[in-house]
Amino acid sequence: MILIILLLAIGVWAVGATIVELRRDGYRRTPTDWTRVPGPDALHRADPGHGYR
Structure with missing residues (x-):
């Protein structure tokens, strides 16, 4: 009972x-x-990342 109260x-x-x-x-x-x-043109100016095949 004491353990239950403690918990x-x-x-x-x-x-x-x-x-x-x-x-x-x-x-x-x-x-x-x-x-x-x-700005709105940020995706067009983004550098290409690593390409995976």
Whole structure:
């Protein structure tokens, strides 16, 4: 019985720690930096890669 209580306590702690870390990790939606997006002609200027047969 003590093992079950201990496992439940560890599980609750793990879920709580996961939620806290997910809120704290800094992964948020950010706006697109349009200065880093290539122009419409980027595919035509691309260098050819390695060709495989």
